[in-house]
Amino acid sequence: MPVPGFQEFMLPLLELASDGQEHSLEEARNGMAARFSLTEEEQNELLPTAKQTRFSNRVAWAKSYLQQAALLNSSRRGHFRITDRGRSVLAEKPSRIDIPFLERFAEFREFRDAGKGETSAPVAPKKGTGDVEKETPEESLEQAYQSIRKDLASELLTKVKSSSPKFFETLVVKLLLKMGYGRSRADAGKAIGASGDEGVDGIISEDRLGLDTIYIQAKRWEGTVGRPEIQKFVGALHGKRARKGVFITTGSFSSDARDYVSHIDPRVVLIDGRELADYLIDLDLGVSAKAIYAVKRLDSDFFVDE
Secondary structure, eight states, X not given: OOOOOGGGGHHHHHHHGGGOOOEEHHHHHHHHHHHTTOOHHHHTOBOTTSSSBHHHHHHHXXXXXXXXXXXXXXXXXXXXXXXXXXXXXXXXXXXXXXHHHHTTSHHHHHHHHHTTSTTSXXXXXXXXXXXXXXXXXXXXXXXXXXXXXXXXXXXXXXXXXXXXXXXHHHHHHHHHHHTTOSSXXXXXXHHEEEEEETTEEEEEESSTXXXXXXXXXXXXXXXXXXXXXXXXXXXXXXXXXXXXXXXXXXXXXXXXXXXXXXXXXXXXXXXXXXXXXXXXXXXXSSOOOSOOOOOOOOOGGXXXXX
């Protein structure tokens, strides 16, 4: 089953704490995994940024919302305990605890109202928005980021495809230099686009000392690059006794082409248009930051008496 939405964890978490004992987040995660019969794969599914699992994020936000409503309190870092209010809520035997349920409490309403300010944290979607209701504020922010990035990558690739061959060669030089290849801008500039013989567009040093050489094929391509084109490039590498090559295109590679390079020597890396756009974004080539949002967490250690 898919990982439940963070609101689905609220009642089970409160029930877990009903014994009045202190519980850790690790206990909470283990308890929720068992309660919902989640597999290891489901528990380990990462958020788009790959810095945290979706499961851990949702359990943590469920605990946080219960704390905002004063149903749980934070006994120490990473630990929680049920409050008298939490016991009273469980005595009502609710079938579900969610955001609308928590809005009966003034502390939670203040928290939610504060979330509508310009400098505060994002507010979780309200009930009735379908699958979006499952998402925590962090997930909603990440989804928005991924959507913006996808649109930017598409726009960036369209721009690259419409550029001149000379500009594309220069772009490849700048990209490889940003990645740490080549000894200098001038050296790389001479290497790329200066050869063009036997299926090789250019060469570039693997490092600043020039201890090894990488051969380059850089092609603006609208369609799919198939295995025959890659075989020509590999043949050129063999002719030069080269051990490494990079084939960059604005198009895509066929599955046959990718399978072919996974079983050959020399080592050949394929970079298609989508990957090219991602590299340009990650390395700040052809793009600039419009806004930066920092998502911060409470530092519980700061509030501990020394």
